[in-house]
Amino acid sequence: MAVKSKKIYLDEKEMPRSWYNIQADMPNKPKPPLHPGTHQPVGPDDLAPLFPMELIKQEVSTEKYIEIPEEVFDIYKIWRPTPLVRAEALEKALDTPAKIYYKNESVSYAGSHKPNTAVAQAYYNYKEGIKRITTETGAGQWGSALSFATQHFGIELKVFMVKVSFEQKPYRKFMMNTWNADVVPSPSELTDSGKKILAQYPDSPGSLGIAISEAVEMAAKDPDTRYSLGSVLNHVLMHQTIIGEEALVQMQKAEAEADVVIGCFGGGSNFAGIAFPFVRQNLSNGKNIQIIAAEPASCPKLTRGRFQYDFGDTVGLTPLIAMYTLGHNFVPAKIHAGGLRYHGAGSIVSQLLKDKLIEAQSVKQLETFEAGVLFSRTEGIIPAPETCHAIAVAIREAQKAKEEGKEKTILFNLSGHGMIDLAAYDHYFSGKLENHEVTDEEITRSLDELKIGV
Amino acid sequence: MAVKSKKIYLDEKEMPRSWYNIQADMPNKPKPPLHPGTHQPVGPDDLAPLFPMELIKQEVSTEKYIEIPEEVFDIYKIWRPTPLVRAEALEKALDTPAKIYYKNESVSYAGSHKPNTAVAQAYYNYKEGIKRITTETGAGQWGSALSFATQHFGIELKVFMVKVSFEQKPYRKFMMNTWNADVVPSPSELTDSGKKILAQYPDSPGSLGIAISEAVEMAAKDPDTRYSLGSVLNHVLMHQTIIGEEALVQMQKAEAEADVVIGCFGGGSNFAGIAFPFVRQNLSNGKNIQIIAAEPASCPKLTRGRFQYDFGDTVGLTPLIAMYTLGHNFVPAKIHAGGLRYHGAGSIVSQLLKDKLIEAQSVKQLETFEAGVLFSRTEGIIPAPETCHAIAVAIREAQKAKEEGKEKTILFNLSGHGMIDLAAYDHYFSGKLENHEVTDEEITRSLDELKIGV
Numbered sequence: 001m002a003v004k005s006k007k008i009y010l011d012e013k014e015m016p017r018s019w020y021n022i023q024a025d026m027p028n029k030p031k032p033p034l035h036p037g038t039h040q041p042v043g044p045d046d047l048a049p050l051f052p053m054e055l056i057k058q059e060v061s062t063e064k065y066i067e068i069p070e071e072v073f074d075i076y077k078i079w080r081p082t083p084l085v086r087a088e089a090l091e092k093a094l095d096t097p098a099k100i101y102y103k104n105e106s107v108s109y110a111g112s113h114k115p116n117t118a119v120a121q122a123y124y125n126y127k128e129g130i131k132r133i134t135t136e137t138g139a140g141q142w143g144s145a146l147s148f149a150t151q152h153f154g155i156e157l158k159v160f161m162v163k164v165s166f167e168q169k170p171y172r173k174f175m176m177n178t179w180n181a182d183v184v185p186s187p188s189e190l191t192d193s194g195k196k197i198l199a200q201y202p203d204s205p206g207s208l209g210i211a212i213s214e215a216v217e218m219a220a221k222d223p224d225t226r227y228s229l230g231s232v233l234n235h236v237l238m239h240q241t242i243i244g245e246e247a248l249v250q251m252q253k254a255e256a257e258a259d260v261v262i263g264c265f266g267g268g269s270n271f272a273g274i275a276f277p278f279v280r281q282n283l284s285n286g287k288n289i290q291i292i293a294a295e296p297a298s299c300p301k302l303t304r305g306r307f308q309y310d311f312g313d314t315v316g317l318t319p320l321i322a323m324y325t326l327g328h329n330f331v332p333a334k335i336h337a338g339g340l341r342y343h344g345a346g347s348i349v350s351q352l353l354k355d356k357l358i359e360a361q362s363v364k365q366l367e368t369f370e371a372g373v374l375f376s377r378t379e380g381i382i383p384a385p386e387t388c389h390a391i392a393v394a395i396r397e398a399q400k401a402k403e404e405g406k407e408k409t410i411l412f413n414l415s416g417h418g419m420i421d422l423a424a425y426d427h428y429f430s431g432k433l434e435n436h437e438v439t440d441e442e443i444t445r446s447l448d449e450l451k452i453g454v
Numbered sequence: 455m456a457v458k459s460k461k462i463y464l465d466e467k468e469m470p471r472s473w474y475n476i477q478a479d480m481p482n483k484p485k486p487p488l489h490p491g492t493h494q495p496v497g498p499d500d501l502a503p504l505f506p507m508e509l510i511k512q513e514v515s516t517e518k519y520i521e522i523p524e525e526v527f528d529i530y531k532i533w534r535p536t537p538l539v540r541a542e543a544l545e546k547a548l549d550t551p552a553k554i555y556y557k558n559e560s561v562s563y564a565g566s567h568k569p570n571t572a573v574a575q576a577y578y579n580y581k582e583g584i585k586r587i588t589t590e591t592g593a594g595q596w597g598s599a600l601s602f603a604t605q606h607f608g609i610e611l612k613v614f615m616v617k618v619s620f621e622q623k624p625y626r627k628f629m630m631n632t633w634n635a636d637v638v639p640s641p642s643e644l645t646d647s648g649k650k651i652l653a654q655y656p657d658s659p660g661s662l663g664i665a666i667s668e669a670v671e672m673a674a675k676d677p678d679t680r681y682s683l684g685s686v687l688n689h690v691l692m693h694q695t696i697i698g699e700e701a702l703v704q705m706q707k708a709e710a711e712a713d714v715v716i717g718c719f720g721g722g723s724n725f726a727g728i729a730f731p732f733v734r735q736n737l738s739n740g741k742n743i744q745i746i747a748a749e750p751a752s753c754p755k756l757t758r759g760r761f762q763y764d765f766g767d768t769v770g771l772t773p774l775i776a777m778y779t780l781g782h783n784f785v786p787a788k789i790h791a792g793g794l795r796y797h798g799a800g801s802i803v804s805q806l807l808k809d810k811l812i813e814a815q816s817v818k819q820l821e822t823f824e825a826g827v828l829f830s831r832t833e834g835i836i837p838a839p840e841t842c843h844a845i846a847v848a849i850r851e852a853q854k855a856k857e858e859g860k861e862k863t864i865l866f867n868l869s870g871h872g873m874i875d876l877a878a879y880d881h882y883f884s885g886k887l888e889n890h891e892v893t894d895e896e897i898t899r900s901l902d903e904l905k906i907g908v
Binding site: 005006007009011012013077078079089107109111148151170171173174175177178179180373376377379380381382417419420422423425426429 | 461
């Protein structure tokens with residue numbers, strides 16, 4: 001029999017050697033972050049207590065390509081290059097003329113794309129002699145990726161995990177422990193921020209905002225400790241572009257050209273990872289690829305937020321960032337896609353959206369799980385609830401192709417698997433999930449509360 | 455920089471097209487299974503109510519190679535060929551002159567090697583027009599693999615899951631549900647066997663033996679329903695040889711020759727999968743490869759059992775099988791490697807061991823987790839507790855190579871990941887795990903109870 005390839009692998013020798021820095025190509029550069037107190041652009045010195053200098057440089061770099069260090073490349077080889085897969089079984093189930101490809105980032109042993117930046121960040125900290133890193137994690141994807149990364153470089157990791165997740169998602173905690181990280185439920189007694197919250201609300205379930213405050217405070221107080229963030233920042237998004245760079249080579253091998261590229265959207269890291277190299281194709285190589293961010297209808301900052309300066313955290317300690325936001329006090333409904341429950345979008349993605357170089361669609365929770373179940377029953381992988389948003393939009397586009405009777409090539413980022421999120425599927429099957437859609441009034445109220453002054 | 459490959463991929467076009475049937479090459483053929491009542495060799499008619507005829511033929515076939523049907527091959531492509539990986543980080547941590555390779559079967563979306571036979575079995579049932587399949591599952595690995603497989607062919611699946619696991623391991627149940635299977639805690643009210651147990655012990659936690667009885671009974675009573683088993687039987691082991699056949703091609707690509715091949719051992723399926731093609735190298739191609747089965751010290755049928763006819767199940771309903779056994783009433787300690795808690799070894803592996811064509815080592819629980827943690831911190835993958843047995847023996851062999859100052863190439867089967875077994879690691883870290891070693895008296899007592907008469 002003739003073998004038609006389903007998966008397009010790259011040899012390790014074919015793995016791209018550089019990350020792509022989209023700042024070099026943007027017609028309008030992202031606006032600078034502002035100091036929360038002075039409202040002046042923040043400089044390297046403001047960030048030095050939190051990040052190693054090399055990452056601060058990357059944050060503002062306008063070099064088009066930044067070489068992946070050999071030590072990072074060597075650890076990437078544990079799971080990279082990741083396969084590009086033709087979703088033929090899904091196409092067949094949809095009876096669509098569209099070709100659907102997905103980049104399978106779920107094959108990393110932390111289960112998502114997150115290690116792409118975790119390894120890079122751990123490396124640059126290691127190079128500057130940093131002994132300890134702090135971070136926060138919600139559902140645990142980021143914390144486990146960073147645990148995997150830091151232990152490779154002998155760096156101690158302290159993870160502040162939102163208390164309610166710490167209690168509800170023990171598997172993520174066990175994973176981090178196995179990779180040698182110390183996981184603390186937040187709010188904790190280890191920081192002033194934590195103590196203050198606990199004094200006021202002894203039963204606080206915690207929040208990502210509080211966990212960030214604790215992690216930042218601990219890093220700022222110790223000269224040997226730095227802080228690490230898993231999304232939103234420019235350097236984080238840049239490290240993720242290895243996804244799209246590989247996909248470009250693989251699409252070429254498959255003799256396919258993407259018409260549509262899709263990623264789900266929380267803080268922007270997996271979306272940027274798949275999308276930015278394709279935005280470059282539009283900007284520099286005369287292509288006309290549609291680039292779509294898929295966000296939850298319950299947290300629609302891209303489709304219904306406002307472009308303005310806002311804080312990255314709930315408490316208001318981070319620099320002010322020019323971005324599409326729902327307001328830093330916005331509390332999204334408790335959907336299972338915890339990784340997409342973030343109020344803002346980061347400055348690069350926001351500028352690209354403002355300049356119409358990318359677009360966005362929002363999806364309600366039930367549609368995302370319907371998509372995830374169909375995907376798992378055709379392609380085999382049970383996707384993470386976050387990833388289900390990208391799949392849902394890919395299915396929409398495939399159905400549109402069918403209605404229009406058009407051939408079309410769709411590429412989406414399969415950012416993570418759902419092995420640790422299986423309870424979400426159980427809730428879906430037992431009819432316990434809801435469609436949360438936020439009202440215009442809620443968004444306006446949250447945005448009107450912002451009195452940033454810039 | 456020069457890129458040294460860590461992973462050896464095969465293109466789908468390079469995937470072997472046949473399973474290897476070791477029965478063709480065995481100097482002493484396995485003894486025939488006997489009818490539990492008459493003690494006469496069982497014929498196809500005895501098995502026809504339970505299995506499709508094509509699988510019954512494979513069970514006794516002496517053809518050396520059996521071609522993989524195109525429909526099975528197409529589904530294999532969802533995750534196969536699996537990577538062969540050089541465990542350089544582990545080698546470095548052990549400071550050993552040995553080269554260590556592992557075949558990564560954990561990349562299947564059910565998380566283990568089990569889909570290799572699940573897909574084949576589902577296919578042959580589908581070809582014979584079977585509408586429903588029943589099976590049992592303990593911890594859930596087999597049940598999830600078969601769920602993944604049957605839904606591809608539109609076959610309904612009923613899984614009898616040992617009640618204590620059903621309650622303790624909800625994630626496996628959710629996975630099976632997502633792949634469209636109906637999962638029932640066993641003992642259940644759906645069968646006479648289940649009802650009988652419940653009448654006597656309303657709080658019975660269930661056992662694999664009871665679950666087998668329920669699944670077999672339900673299949674035997676309905677002409678449109680068949681039964682499926684995930685290990686032990688000859689055809690099951692044969693389907694797994696795709697693992698070793700791929701590994702042979704990949705080792706050649708890596709310009710490496712295995713001196714030692716290792717698989718963990720429960721019912722024999724992952725061990726046979728990696729080992730049998732290398733046994734062929736010894737039998738037909740003049741090689742002298744050491745083939746080692748790694749079993750738990752708490753269930754040491756290969757190292758300390760007796761070769762004799764015994765039942766495959768606890769209740770005594772299956773054919774009698776000539777095998778190394780601890781006695782079908784033997785109750786192994788509750789180690790976390792649930793997949794290795796089986797009293798017997800299947801007839802082919804037992805005959806190979808008797809003829810000294812393979813060997814076995816037993817490993818205590820703490821050594822296995824120590825190995826698993828070292829592996830996860832070097833190679834990134836958190837292995838299933840069963841797989842940790844193979845890793846422990848690989849580490850022993852690597853350490854022996856160091857002591858002897860000898861180069862040596864070790865290959866082991868990474869049969870599954872531990873994402874759904876992370877609680878076991880938590881127990882290990884919190885000092886709750888024990889080393890269970892069975893005493894000679896216990897084994898003798900269990901074996902002396904057997905009064906089979908053949």
